[in-house]
Amino acid sequence: MQYFDVAGTEYQAIDYAQGLGHRLTTLPYSLRVLAENAARHSAGGVDAALVADRTGAAVPFRPARLLLHDMLGIPALVDIMAMRDRLEAQGGNPAEVDMSLPVDLVIDHAMTINHWAERFALEKNMAREFEVNRERFAFLKACEARFPRLRVIPPGGGICHQVNLEFLGQTVLRSNENARVLIPDSCLGTDSHTTMINALGITGWGIGGLEAEGLLFGETTAVNVPKVVGLEVIGDPSHDITATDVALVVAEKLRALGVVDTFVEMFGPSYRRLSVADRATIANMSPEYGSTQVFCPVDANTLRYQRETGRSAETTRNTESYCRAQQMWSEGVDARIEYVQVVTLDLSAIGRSVSGPSRPEQRIDLDKATRTLALENEVEAARRVPVEGADHDIGDGDVIIAAVTSCTNTANPRNMILAGLIARNAVARGLSVKPHVKTSLAPGSRVVARYLKNSGLQDDLDKLGFEVAAFSCSTCNGMSGPLRPEHEAAIRAHDVKGVAVLSGNRNFAGRIHPLASRNMIASPPLVVAYALMGTILRDVSQDAFGMDRDGTPVTLKDLWPAAEEVDAIIDTYVTADDFISNFKAIGDVNDEWTALQTSTGRYDWAPSTYVSFPPFVQTIQPDPGGVAPLTGLRPLVILGDSVTTDHISPSGTITPDSEAGQFLIGKGVEPHDFNSFGTRRGCSDVIIRSTFANYRLRNEMVPGKEGSWTRIEPEGEVATVFGAIRSYLERGQQLVVIGGKEYGCGSSRDTAAKAPWLAGIRAVIAESFERIHRSNLVNMGIAPLCFPEGVTRETLCLDGSEVYDITLSDDLTGASLTIHHRDGSSDTTPLDLRLYNDREREIFAHGGLLPMAFRAFLGKKAA
Template structure:
């Protein structure tokens, strides 16, 4: 292979274009980056030609680095620790199981908003976070001490994707394998919102924890060359909208188009009107419309952002490399051929929200009241009885906003969005407006830099007066860690079945995700979160009705508070500076004194009894010899589900209630209710993970159509019970299980517990109409068969009710399958199934029973 000189640099660039010839001109930028990576990881660069052919062939891909967060990083690291011990028990060398590339793990998913609207809220929440999560944090620190290539950023550092965008991402960097070679930065992460880094011209997407483990074990991913949909943006956005409004339009259009397993790439005459922060808001929501990533080619805005965020030393090198490699977007490249093009005129976009339970359910702001509420709701209001005396006299009713949270890396990484929210607050305070007493307000930026510029600009003072005190530097409400409401509100809502609403500036509003007492969830831009907190109810049309009244009794409207574009720009110019970013990240490893002071033991990890960290059964049960399974007999359905079942439904991450199976388990083990934490933070304990299986409070199982929640019917007796009780019953009978689903099964977060929990429950196959990308991969890596009904066949056409028995036969090549359904009366129905194993690497993994058994046997064979 040939190499190229890079101006003003001693490093070289791989001349991948010499392999491709003239075909490079028509390749989207994202495929050029993929081709360069494939060339480096294949013999004589031959895989680059497969990328250029664009026929969907599998090519090798290995990222420059990995990004983990604590909720998915801990289960992955537990697996690795367990594999080391299991290998040692079988005579292998545990030191061979190590990190094979740089890994950044950021503790950002554990913080719950237990304190809010108080100047000490952040301090109190961080103290509480450490108290509850000490066992988890000690495990992570033990891992950091044992694995030199693992860097763990302490609690309070920020949200992993925002830190990745502002600090870790370099667009171009030296290769791990060859320090004399400069390569495009690439980052895969154990969170579905990893595509946020695409805004910086960095190739990256979300993967399951199991796929991350394979990369850590030294393997190379196998990627099928995808379709590339061009997202053409034209026009310029008005000052009345935010990047959130643009992202919601993109989510609506692309989810309707269908872009699962697809790269989306931005281009067009309006592309240069979008800052990197704007692009990040759009790219962050890639999983909300199902695409693998939203690639944003490198241009002048990329260089400006690197300089603005304190990485000026990388900007000249980045520009020179991208120009040499054909990766520089100068706005005049018209030769690129996309598989399909979607057009968006930025000038035609207006203010919007999304709801009530899906990010792509975009609603024009003027239509929000009509579409999210009913006339009958206005009649239901009740007085709040507050025994503590901490609340003013007030009532609460259907449609009232019970949570207003400015949260999530999606929006808090965007200075324009945050400055606009701060200016909204300033104007509201000046007019004497106040947030309604039934609204829980919180501000949880994804970066400490946000707190710096809000404080220095004086905007934090105004936000605080409305109750938007900084309460966390973490995912918080967006990840279902919204914490409790005021006890008086919780009691009133439960007693009178009040249909309250959560409004957040996040990326996900799935049913049951934000808070169990929120009947609906709305995504809105940060300034609109402020507006809804002031109005206090979705029954108020904030586009036309007053948000409140000023000191003189005059009505105050949204447009009265909306910030001036020039004022926003001036504050960004004055306060969002390179020095702020450099100062923040130079000291980020020491911002948490409790983390710094924590001591952990050395040597072999001690698996002490814990409800946070336990030795996983799916490692303990691995045998040295493999016995491939090609027939699954006598499976019973655990659940029969409809369309768009999310990983939140399959294995929730939010609050554990006392009455839940997980809550009862924790109580039996001496854990007080206040210390339950969440499903997500307890993913390292298999006993909690199995009890999370389909434990969502809003689950709809068609086997029990009159129930909502974690219910099913045990067969053949037809007894209705909790899903976990059914799991225990079936495990006692050694009864293997199957799940039946509809379209887009497994959409949402990348959590591997949505595959590990079913495995622990005895589920060996999932049959659906279609799968979301990451969840399908997780199923394969747990050895659970992902199967699709043929076109025109569904659970409805087969008239399934859950009383059936299923036999699934897989052919020896693992390329097809056949299903035989046996009804209660003995009738049999046979139909072919599409076995969703996409390449030889996946077939080999599935044949071994999953990734962990395959990796274990590989390490064991290496020792022999």
Template sequence: MRYHQVPHTQFRAADYCGLLGEGFRSLPYSLRLLAENAARHSKDGAAALDVLARKGDAVPFRPARLLLHDMLGIPALIDIMAMRNLLEEQGGDPGTVDMSLPVDLVIDHSMSINHWADRFALQKNMDREFEVNRERFAFLKACETRFPRLRVIPPGGGICHQVNLEYLGQTVLPSQDDADLLVPDSSLGTDSHTPMINALGIMGWGIGGLEAEAILFGETSPVNVPRVIGLEVSGAPSDDITATDIALVVAEKLRALGVVDTFVELFGSGYRALSVADRATIANMAPEYGSTMVFCPVDERTIGYLNDTGRNESAARSEAYCRAQNLWLEGVDSAVDYDEVVEIDLSRIGRSVSGPSRPEQRIDLSDATERLKLKGETERRVQVEGEAHDIGDGDVIIAAITSCTNTANPRNMVTAGLMARNAVARGLQVPPHVKTSLAPGSRVVAKYLKESGLQSSLDTLGFEVAAFSCSTCNGMSGPLHPAHEATIKAHDVKGIAVLSGNRNFAGRIHPLASRNMIASPPLVVAYALMGTILKDITLEPLGSDQNGDPVMLTDLWPSADEVTKIVETFVTPDEFNKNYAAINDVNAEWNALETDAGTYDWVPSTYVSFPPFVREIERDASPVAPILGLRPLVILGDSVTTDHISPSGIITPESEAGQFLQKQGVAPRDFNSFGTRRGCSDVVVRSTFANYRLRNEMTPDKEGSWARIEPEAEVTSVFKAIQTYLERDQKLVVVGGKEYGCGSSRDTAAKAPWLAGVRAVIVESFERIHRSNLVNMGIAPLCFPDGVTRKTLSLDGSETFDIAFDKDLTGATLTINRKDGSVETTPLDLRLYNDGERATFAAGGLLPRAFRSFLAGAA
């Protein structure tokens, strides 16, 4: 591999362009970065030529750093700690299981909004967060003590993706292995919204916790050279819309097109019109489109953002490097050859929302009432017992300004603040049935809202800062007012949650929300004021002012000039520098935690337990054999999310997990959530298909966590079916439709089924990250051939299945043994994408393969 000097710096750079020749000029910028990385991680740079060929071949990719959050980071670290213990027990060196690159873990997913509309809400929530999560946090601090390359950003520091965008991301940085070598920054993360960092010209996407573990162990990640969809933007957005509106249009278009496993790259005459914050809002929602990432090439606005957020040294070296390495975008590069182009005219985009249960279900704002109203829904009102107000169908029960998707965008937040200021000036109030909350993704947001005077107006409407965490967007919305919960349950009130997040899947935000709507921060304020979705927010007043006059949405919406003035005055580099210089001191309780560097002591715990899938690893791998006599645990439809497979949110007392925790002496107020208890296998297995909105076609008349035990045809809970099958040593299969496993990149959506005895999943198509997690757990990811589905095969759940794998692990044959004695076979596509994945699957998964490698001294 040849290197050359980067002009105006003391650094060198890999000459990947010289390796590729003039052919690189037709490569999209995202593939140029992939080629550069592949060149550095293959012999003589040979893999870069595979990128140039664009035939889908697998190339090695290794990020500059890893990004973890606590909910997925803790299970990964538990696996690693357990591997160290097991290795030592079997005569190996536990020190070989270490971190081979820098890792940032941000504690941002664990806080629940237990307190709101209260000037002390933030402190109360932080106190409560530490009270219920102390054991988890102590484990993380123990890991930080043991692993020098692990940095933990404590609770209250912000959301991982916003911290990554505003602080961690460098665009270009010195190599960890050679301080004189500049390399493009790249960041893989255990959260599907990691592509937010693409806004800075940084390659990054979400991966499962198991894939992260492989990278930690020093491996490269095989990436099949993807198709690249060019997203051509033209025109300029109007002053009446936000970046959220643009992102929802992109979600609608790209999900309809089908972009799973592709890179999407922004370009066009309108690209310059998008700020880095706007690009970040769009890129953040890459998993909602299904794409691996939404790449934003480096240009002057990229460098300007680095300077504006206090990263002047990074800005200077990034511009020098990108100009020298043909990674700098100037205008429209007509030489780039995209596999397909999708056009979006920014000037034609209007205000919109999405719902009721999918981010790509975009709705023009004027059509929201008609589209979101339930069949037969009326303005029925029910008195709330003990309160002076009522509640009814279509009421907004949660209005949350939350999520890095939007709170990293100063214009979105300032617009919301000005909306609140204007509403307060007119005397408007939020109805009492609306739970309001504000959870910025970084403390910088809170600072500029306070300094500009906008926070006081938000406070008046109940949008006090309640957290610096994912909160409602991650399903940690917390409880409603007890009287409201009781009334909703008693009268089956069909309320709605409105949030400025990126996910609105059924059952995710709150179990009592019948629908979930994504909206921009200013529209969250507007819907909180209106209090219902049964009225057209574009035509009907949000309320009446002091004189009894109607106040319309247009009366409150601020001018673009006013927004710009506040952003330019109060969002400054100095604020970013001061905030992140003090990031390690935001939580005194975290700093007071004491740990030691000795052997980790595995004590009985409902938070941190030694995982069975590590304990049961055998020293020697068995040959891949047919899986015989599988029974279906569930048969599912299309778009089954990881929230359906293993939910993240509230644990209710009546749930199987809730019953288990109570038997362990845990009071319901201390249940926390499924997500925060992912380190306990006993809770994880009870999370298997535990979503309140699950639809199992084997129990068509029931919604929720229901299954049917065969051959008895006994209808029971999913977990009771799992218990029964485990006692019989009966292996299981999951059958589904299209887009199986879409949503969050949680590895527990593969670990939970494994613990339940699931050894194969047969569907029409997979979402990218979930398929990878299944492979890494040793669960066979199988797809029906074109034209074949669970419906064409008339599967009803009474069958048993035999799966025989081809010798080269490229396909399989399914034998269906029906209850009437008939037998039918069909070929299946075994979705293993390269030799690395085939080796992992043959070994029984990533952890067994890695453990045997460590034991043999090969790693």
């Protein structure tokens, strides 16, 4: 492996291109970055050639750093802390279990919008957040004290992806191993939307918490060299559209094309028309169409964003010098680059749009939203009911939540300034938000609050009820909080079919609020517009919001500002100094965090419903013992297509009548302190009770029922899913899950694999898997299996009464399924065992990543 001088000979770089010859010029930029990484992490750099071969071979990949958030970071840290204790108990050295990479953990997923549309909503929500999460936060601070390479950004600091984009990401940085060597910044994270960092020319994607643990333990991850789809950007966009509109078109196009397990790379004559903030909005939604990442090659806009957000002159200089020297600099179009397929994105053909009612890729032209989203006869015979104690009513199709939220859109100054100007113009015309709408503003960065305040736009947003309520994921993460009691009572009593509108990236059924029948993604200015309209049963693109003080109808056209006005505010109020001063003080934004005391030394596993010693660590044995047979399995659930991780292990509200709620009540926890499934992922007793606990789950074993229900076999008794789990665990009965296409799509969460493991599920058979969830299953030792082409649960006529035997080949490259029916007959069909390389087969043979890592640490002591 050779080095050469770069950046005025102050630094060196690895000559990854040595030996690639002419193939380098045909490689997409994303594969050039992958080749450089493979060169650094393979003997003699030979694996760079495997990337250039583009045959799908596995190459080693190790990121420069890791990004965690609290909901998925805590389970990973619980495992690591528990591994130390388990290793010590087995005679090993607990100090071996440490962090081999720089890690940033941002506490951003715990905030619930309990207070809104009031002056001190933010302060009250932050106080409540700390009150109910003190145990979790104390654990995180204890981890920070024990692991020198872990940095924790406290509650209220912003959303991890926006902090990553605005502050942490450097595009090019110094190697962790040799400070004189420059390398491309790369970042993997325990959230699928880690792809947002692609906008800065930084390769990165979401991984499971277990895979993150392996990287922390010093492992590389195996990446099969992916196909690269080119996203060609042409045309000039209208001022009437936002980056959200572009992102929704991309989600629709690429989900229809099918880009799972591929890289998508942007290029084209109009690539330069997209700012880094625009690119970030698009790249953030990569998980919504299934690609591994949406790579945005480094160009002049990258340097401009670095300067605008206060990066150092050295960072900007190194970025340009390195990328030009390593042929990673883009001018927008390079006809020599070969993509497996090219999808054209014509910016001039894009109009305003929204997405719904339950999938991000369900894009709808704004003027067609009403007829598309309205239920049968809803427009013609809108049903309205009184709200007790109020002077207004509520009805089907009403907007019950309007949330400007999520890193996807609040990282984009143009989106936020547009929202503020819509509010300013609405207030000037005498308009107000409808009283049944819960409004909230939760920026992903405190910098957003600064420029909204300094420009005066926050005053107008406040007047419409969009006071800053959080600097966190909030509503987008299912932490929307309660509605007003009188509204909840009316909705429940009359089964009102309300709608949630948010500027987020996920609108899955049951995710935003249990009382929302439909969830709609919209840009921040359109969220404000829908709050003003108060219903989806009127056309927000054309119909009047109301009359102004002169009796003149006011429409969206009247409220939409001129492009010059937006540009002037951005140029004046979005400054590098604000970014610099904000992130310089990022560790001091929460006084309660600063005052929190913690100990060092061995961690005290005190009884807790937030953090408990995990059974999958406690039961690890020193010897592998071979792959356990998968025979006599009973199905726990049989599910259809697009089952999300929200269905498998929800993140949102814990209700008193749920199994988790009953458990917490039994532990003396009052319902108002339940918090959420997501915040309690460090407690195995809650994790197991989250298994398929989604209120919108549809299990084909219990047709006609919605929610966490199944049948216990062979009795045929209908029970809650956890009731069935408990019964099967008592019998020692192993379980299987049957699914359809895109099983495990949605958020990256390892609890969607840990919960099934705790429940006794040892295999999942589906038509296809989402990338991260499949990886999480492998890392928990659960077999990911796919039906052969043309075979489904429906063609096999599965009803849940069957018993299944799964035979795995000795080399773990194939499998077969024998189905034993109730009538005594049986069928056998081949299955595709989705273990993609030798590394994954080794992990599975050990029973998962944690057992394999544990045995490696124990072996160091023996050696």
